[in-house]
Amino acid sequence: MKTQQHFIDRRNFLSSVGVLAGAFMLSPKSVFAQSESPVTMIIGEAKKSPVVATKLRGNLTLLDGSGGNIILAAGKEGNLLVDAGIDVSKDKMKAQINAINQAPLQYLINTHWHFDHASGNEWVHQEGAKIIAHTNTRKRLSQTVRVDDWNYTFPPAPAGALPTTVFEKEHTLKFDGETIRLWHYAPAHTDSDISVYFPDADVLHVADTWWNGYYPFIDYNTGGSIAGMIKAANHNISVTTDKTLIVPGHGPVGDKKQLTAYRDMLVAINEKVIKLKKSGMSMKEVVAAKPTRDFDAQWGNFVIGPDFFTKLVYKGITV
Structure with missing residues (x-):
């Protein structure tokens, strides 16, 4: 198992983001220009990618390599997962969990409905875990959902993959002598995003409301918005x-300073695109104006490239 500091410090493209990196060895522009959905590419890469365990604090371990960042809380009588990753990683996930703590899976918390965080729900439930999520996560998983920007239509999830405990705004969960706090954001990355806070370790999982070091994806088909992300x-x-x-949902574990830099980047780009859109410029013209130019070297080197992120911001602005 790698050390916490090594994980936090690593900025290498392949090692810091897990399965998504391998799926996007092509440039972001070329990936999104292909007829194949990035969803199928990511699932294919997950079949090959290792799941790597990294100690965080206390009884918390980060599991990296099955879609989004997953937290394992190892209790005396059972285990708790924050997110289930991609279902094709099942055997690798099981092996890592058992190597850390052989107690049964008791709880799974979904941070939102997206496949790279929740398609492993069914096998985790089959292992005995009770699934907890926001009510909109259950709603989205229960129905057919089209995500236009991924060129993909998701079928309804199996019954065993659906959360059985849902909440609207806040929820607390007693686990291994600790009270874990869940909190629902207003629509941001989607309309189902929640944070998960472990007070004893002072560890906060903010899921895809933060992509550390990268421009984020915003799912407008299920309620996301740039204003909500800010x-x-x-x-x-x-x-x-x-x-x-x-x-974060993707990228290395970070701190408040890095999170603040991310927020400042979102605000600055949003303000620039608002000004350009209000001037009457089309999306194509705004993209050509390069409103993200000052931030691309730091934030534009992963799944969501500068042009694509500009389109996402433009889409969310009403003038």
């Missing part, structure tokens, strides 16, 4: 301290 980032900053370990 609001979520502001909330995350307000509830953390300089000592809080913050787990």
Whole structure:
């Protein structure tokens, strides 16, 4: 198992993001120009990618390599997962969990409905875990959902993959002597995003409201918006301290300083695109104007390239 500091410091493209990196060895522009959906590419890569365990704090371990960042909380009598990753990683996930703690799976918390965080729900449930999520996660998983920007239509999830405990705004869960706090954002990355806070370790999982070091994806088909992403980032900053370990949906584990830089980037680009769109420029013209130019070297080198992120921001602005 790697050390926490090694994981936090690594900025290598392949090692810091897990399965998504391998799926996007092509440039972001070329990937999104292909007829094949990035969803099928990511699932294919997950079949080959290892799942790597990294110690965080206390009884918490980060599992990296099956879609989004997953937290395993190892209790005396059972295990808890924050997100289930991609279902094709089942055997590798089981092996890592058993190597850390052979107790049964008791709980699974879904941070939102997306496949790279929740398609492993069914096997985790079959292992005995009770699934907890926001009510919109259950709603989305229960129906056919088209995500236009991924060129993919998701069928309804199997009955065993659906959360059985849902909540609207806040929820607490007693686990291994600790009270874990769940909190629902206003629509941000999707309309189902929640954060998960472990107070004893001071570790906050903010899921896909933060992509550490990368432009984020915004799912407009299921309620996401650039304004919501900024609001979520502001909330995350307000509830953390300089000592809080913050787990993003994608990218390396980070801190409040890095999260603040991410928020500032979102605000600056949003303001530039608002100004250009209000001037009457079309999406194509705004993309050509390169409003992300000042940030591309730091944030534009992963799945969501500068042009694609500009389109996402433009889409969310009403003038």
